[in-house]
Amino acid sequence: MATEERTKEILKMLHTAVCNFEEDDVVKWSKIALEEGVDPFMATMEGLADGMMEAGEKYNKKEYFVPELLMCADALYAGLGILKPAIEVSGRKSEVKGSIVLGVVEGDVHDIGKNLVKLMFEVAGWTVYDLGKDVPLDKFVEEQIRTESNVVGISALMTTSMLSMPEVIKRLRAKNPKVRIMIGGAPVNPEVAEKYGADGYAKDAGTAVDEAMRLLKMLKEEELKK
Ligand code: B12
Secondary structure, three states: OOOHHHHHHHHHHHHHHHHOOOHHHHHHHHHHHHHOOOOHHHHHHHHHHHHHHHHHHHHHOOOOOHHHHHHHHHHHHHHHHHHHHHHHHHOOOOOOOOEEEEEEEOOOOOOHHHHHHHHHHHHOOOEEEEOOOOEOHHHHHHHHHHHOOOEEEEEOOOOOHHHHHHHHHHHHHHHOOOOEEEEEOOOOOHHHHHHHOOOEEOOOHHHHHHHHHHHHHHHHHHHHHO
């Protein structure tokens, strides 16, 4: 079991390796994290995903451009390939297993965050219908109807693409008033979620499943009242 200090060091190495798009180093430090007993979810979020955030800051400062971001994303996924099976093994299976349709709205190709959210639902034993990225608005509705999923999760990473969210929500509700809708992504916050008429919001992958469980509970309670 790694000490607190060693854990911090491993997380820092993962962070730096993603940010410097050093794929080999990401693989090496992901393996070390597992060997030394670092929580694989912590290694993913506080190592890999944090490194991606710093890459975003470099992009803002015009030190990085799109090619560098893509290489950082490749490095992140290389690490995720190693850590994901361990997250699945360590994952708490929830008693209530729902199903969720997940996707990134039309015009938006940022799918790293959505993929981490997907991973957490899979780990919790949910069935995930992943529509991927740049998803046409009606596809969310069609997939919800096809799969009869209780929850739909919509992701947007841009202030421009997030503007489609209320329209998706409106179309989903028109077809199925009972569906529960949660939204997320960096430009989204609880106020936006309320304004857009979503039922739920989660700021990160670590809290998304709990939020979906809250929505399912609400749905069950409403059905019992009838
Ligand atoms: C990586 C990245 C890219 C990569 C994406 C690779 C990929 N496969 O995803 C590439 C290089 C392709 C890219 C392209 C572009 N990008 Co970009 N990109 C980023 C960057 C640096 C990081 C995003 C990321 O992966 N974060 C890490 C993950 C782990 O965090 P996250 O996505 O926020 O997800 C977490 C939570 O938000 C939440 N969550 C996410 N989704 C959901 C969904 C639900 C239901 C729930 C509950 C929770 C949830 O949980 C996640 C995990 O904890 C951001 C900067 C930033 N700070 O966000 C810019 C950023 C989003 N990009 C930006 C821009 C402008 C672009 C481009 C237009 C650049 C260009 N000139 O071509 C294109 C857009 C292409 C398009 N049409 O979409 C801008 C958007 C500005 C705006 N309008 O709001 C940003 C903010 C950078 C900036 N400051 O200018 N980009």
